[in-house]
Amino acid sequence: MIKLENISLDIYGSRRRILNKIDWHVEDGDIWVLFGRNGSGKTKLLEIITGYNFPSEGTVTRFGKGHFGSDIRELRKRIGYISSVVREMFSSNERVIDAVVSGLYASIGLYRKPSSTEYGKAADLIQRVGLGGREHDVIGHLSDGEKQKILMLRALINDPDLLILDEPATGLDIIAREEFLESLSSLTKEREHSVIYVTHHVEEITPLFKKIFIIDNGECFFKGDIEEALEKNIFTSLFGRGVEVFRRGERLYSSIK
Numbered sequence: 577m578i579k580l581e582n583i584s585l586d587i588y589g590s591r592r593r594i595l596n597k598i599d600w601h602v603e604d605g606d607i608w609v610l611f612g613r614n615g616s617g618k619t620k621l622l623e624i625i626t627g628y629n630f631p632s633e634g635t636v637t638r639f640g641k642g643h644f645g646s647d648i649r650e651l652r653k654r655i656g657y658i659s660s661v662v663r664e665m666f667s668s669n670e671r672v673i674d675a676v677v678s679g680l681y682a683s684i685g686l687y688r689k690p691s692s693t694e695y696g697k698a699a700d701l702i703q704r705v706g707l708g709g710r711e712h713d714v715i716g717h718l719s720d721g722e723k724q725k726i727l728m729l730r731a732l733i734n735d736p737d738l739l740i741l742d743e744p745a746t747g748l749d750i751i752a753r754e755e756f757l758e759s760l761s762s763l764t765k766e767r768e769h770s771v772i773y774v775t776h777h778v779e780e781i782t783p784l785f786k787k788i789f790i791i792d793n794g795e796c797f798f799k800g801d802i803e804e805a806l807e808k809n810i811f812t813s814l815f816g817r818g819v820e821v822f823r824r825g826e827r828l829y830s831s832i833k
């Protein structure tokens with residue numbers, strides 16, 4: 577689905593190499609966590625995957641194609657992308673249902689009146705995340721947690737092949753975060769899309785996720801099964817001896833020793 581080969585990124589005018597020789601294959605149906613400390617290069621890597629940025633070296637293959645050229649819209653249609661930038665673009669006086677339906681425009685690039693079937697699909701999705709009844713409320717009235725769910729639905733209304741979430745739980749309290757993760761799990765299990773979920777909190781790594789790509793200082797630090805990362809104490813190697821990451825039941829936790 578997504579194949580990154582030997583990807584490096586240098587910022588023009590800066591001597592720093594932001595990404596260095598990244599290889600990563602995301603296969604159909606894969607559910608990945610992209611994990612790394614602040615400034616490690618996660619968002620830059622996502623920008624390359626989604627075509628908002630271009631690597632200085634290496635090749636990107638998406639859905640079997642080397643490059644999408646001017647037809648980047650075709651690419652965007654197949655990738656649902658949630659980031660803080662998208663979050664800020666949300667106008668606060670837009671109705672909840674319109675915000676979800678507007679996900680269709682993002683890919684089609686065409687402003688037309690949505691059909692009743694499309695509104696029906698949006699209403700159904702809103703119901704699924706426990707926000708039934710709020711369809712005609714304005715976005716500005718929603719809590720941050722509710723807003724994040726609506727953003728996710730906006731990305732999902734096109735039935736993308738890949739859903740990318742860049743730190744979607746930032747700013748959410750523990751309950752809102754759990755509700756968001758539950759909505760993500762249930763919507764992902766009934767569809768067949770792949771997921772890349774970016775975070776730097778192990779507490780967000782639910783049993784939905786099987787694989788982890790850990791990036792550090794622009795380089796691949798670990799790539800593989802989450803279980804293997806735990807067995808090999810990869811998190812301690814990443815954060816240093818003062819941080820412990822452990823499993824309790826189905827979830828992961830971190831603590832300062």
Ligand SMILES: Nc1ncnc2c1ncn2[C@@H]1O[C@H](COP(=O)(O)OP(=O)(O)OP(=O)(O)O)[C@@H](O)[C@H]1O
Nearest residue numbers: 587590594612613614615616617618619620621776
């Ligand atoms: N235009 C730019 N010019 C110079 N440096 C940049 C530019 N854009 C990003 N960087 C640097 O690249 C590095 C990686 O940035 P990136 O946004 O990918 O980090 P991140 O892993 O997403 O971090 P966070 O968890 O804080 O979101 C950072 O050190 C950042 O300062």
Ligand SMILES: [Mg+2]
Nearest residue numbers: 618619620742
């Ligand atoms: Mg980032």
